[in-house]
Amino acid sequence: MDIFLQQLLNALSLGGTYALLALGLAVVFSIIGLINFAHGELMTVTGYAICFALIWGLPFPLAVIAGLSVAMVAAFLMERVAFRPVRGASGTTLLLTSFAVSAILRVLFQNLISARPIPVSIPASLSGVLTVGPLHLGMIQLISIIVTLVMLLGLNLFLHRTMAGRAMRAAAEDFAVLRLMGLRANSVVATAFVISGLLAGVAGLLWVAQRGSVDPLMGALPVLKAFIAAIIGGLGSLSGAVAGGFLLGFIEVILQAYLPESLLPYRDAFAILVVIAVLLFRPQGLLARKTLVKL
Amino acid sequence: MTAPDDTLLLIEDLTVSYGAVEAVRGIDLTVRRGEIVTLLGANGAGKSSTLNAIVGLAPRKARRMEFSGSDLQGVPPETVVRRGLTLVPEGRRVFSSLTVDENLMLGGAKHATRGDPAAVKADMLERFPILAERLHQNAGSLSGGEQQMLAIARALMSSPDLLLLDEPSLGLAPQVVDQIFDLIGSLRERGLTILLVEQNVAQSLEIADRGYVLANGRIELQGSAEELRASPEIQDAYLGA
Numbered sequence: 295m296d297i298f299l300q301q302l303l304n305a306l307s308l309g310g311t312y313a314l315l316a317l318g319l320a321v322v323f324s325i326i327g328l329i330n331f332a333h334g335e336l337m338t339v340t341g342y343a344i345c346f347a348l349i350w351g352l353p354f355p356l357a358v359i360a361g362l363s364v365a366m367v368a369a370f371l372m373e374r375v376a377f378r379p380v381r382g383a384s385g386t387t388l389l390l391t392s393f394a395v396s397a398i399l400r401v402l403f404q405n406l407i408s409a410r411p412i413p414v415s416i417p418a419s420l421s422g423v424l425t426v427g428p429l430h431l432g433m434i435q436l437i438s439i440i441v442t443l444v445m446l447l448g449l450n451l452f453l454h455r456t457m458a459g460r461a462m463r464a465a466a467e468d469f470a471v472l473r474l475m476g477l478r479a480n481s482v483v484a485t486a487f488v489i490s491g492l493l494a495g496v497a498g499l500l501w502v503a504q505r506g507s508v509d510p511l512m513g514a515l516p517v518l519k520a521f522i523a524a525i526i527g528g529l530g531s532l533s534g535a536v537a538g539g540f541l542l543g544f545i546e547v548i549l550q551a552y553l554p555e556s557l558l559p560y561r562d563a564f565a566i567l568v569v570i571a572v573l574l575f576r577p578q579g580l581l582a583r584k585t586l587v588k589l
Numbered sequence: 590m591t592a593p594d595d596t597l598l599l600i601e602d603l604t605v606s607y608g609a610v611e612a613v614r615g616i617d618l619t620v621r622r623g624e625i626v627t628l629l630g631a632n633g634a635g636k637s638s639t640l641n642a643i644v645g646l647a648p649r650k651a652r653r654m655e656f657s658g659s660d661l662q663g664v665p666p667e668t669v670v671r672r673g674l675t676l677v678p679e680g681r682r683v684f685s686s687l688t689v690d691e692n693l694m695l696g697g698a699k700h701a702t703r704g705d706p707a708a709v710k711a712d713m714l715e716r717f718p719i720l721a722e723r724l725h726q727n728a729g730s731l732s733g734g735e736q737q738m739l740a741i742a743r744a745l746m747s748s749p750d751l752l753l754l755d756e757p758s759l760g761l762a763p764q765v766v767d768q769i770f771d772l773i774g775s776l777r778e779r780g781l782t783i784l785l786v787e788q789n790v791a792q793s794l795e796i797a798d799r800g801y802v803l804a805n806g807r808i809e810l811q812g813s814a815e816e817l818r819a820s821p822e823i824q825d826a827y828l829g830a
Contacts, residue, residue, distance in 0.1 A: 295659070302795075317746070330751055335803075407601070457694065457695075457698060460687060460691050460694065460695055461695060461698070461824055463686065463687060464684040464687060464691075464695055467684050467685065467686060468682055468684065469686075470678075471678060471682045471684070472695070473646070473665070473666040473667045473677060474644065474646075474666055474667075474670055474676055474678070474682075474700050475667075475695045475696055475743075475747070476666060476667050476670040476671050476698055477695070478667050478745055479665065479667065
């Protein structure tokens, strides 16, 4: 039971990061139908921003604020420069554009910064281990869980209590009709990108804090996992993305803990098998959006 | 053509194309202040495309397209709405996962509304008591008729001068259809100008002042409601005479 609880905490920590990333993908996809594979590069940008802010002598909290701000600005610019000109184009065009943005940014990171990982000095106070009874929880893991919950709660409040949030929920359902409410399409899309940038930034911060380094390809694997999580949850469904993220984290952690050692190298393959099983039963994802109309 | 002073909407030679398909082929249309004008026609005649083109939701080309004297060509939907022209789209299209209250709030969003949002909302809830009862319910849980009322109330939240209604009676029970047509009549009494797209020809011509009949993207007939009701083509094709 203790081992299970321990793994549950690990799953919450890993799944939380996936959930934040998947949510960032879903926020944008739900509005303009774009799967932004350059979302991972927003994580990387955050990592570099925090890294350089620390090198330039900024205290850690300020470096974090700088990192998140850079992520939001980068997401805003990404939309303005790369995605706005192709808005309304086919899904394939949007997808290829996002791959192009991702590839260009990676090459820029490699050529202008470094192809190798750069260490990020995370404060020593964050590297401790908290022991509660039989459970051991790394400080960074604990912070990951708390930050994820705060972000999810904050986003929930934003979406339900502010006009911009309501507009985003409405845009996710029917963007054309939202424009008939007099709300500017460009503002709603830009807000969605800035929020996805913030979510990628927070995920990037947690990822860097756990790894202690940043490299040009840092965002590639997490964004792929987030994509899988968003698919499990039902692409375009915000609550689905969160559920998918936590479920994928849970599947990975449980497989890591309980697979025989000889099969551990195939952990991801088993995780994908579970995902395929989920999709066989619910091809539209766990929490796909649906409209209930009574006549 | 020179627009008479009371012309609210003036359209000349409007064409709507989706790729190689021409849904609307060079139509002329006017709506004068205070009128109910109806656009009639079978499925695929180009009625909805015309409305979507007017608000900027469909690709359009026109020699002239003016609302209240201002050019609508190239103007995005959000700006069209802010100028006082709005559309209740076909199929209601309420935001089903948002509450009735949230739907109304978005309809009267600060940028769009030209009146006092609180006063307009109070007026809507008085006019649509069922929405007041369902205020905190998700819009998706409302019946079809209630959703149609919400869609109309949401559009009215922006205090428009011209309301475009696309098939408001579609898929509703007969007694609900009567309520919707009563509502449209009462809106005109309050000074609202309405361009109504309908397949329910008989009821549309009862409340309309004038009408146009579209077929294959072209205007086949036009005239006052009385003239259209009396026309043999309308009698044969729509009124079952």
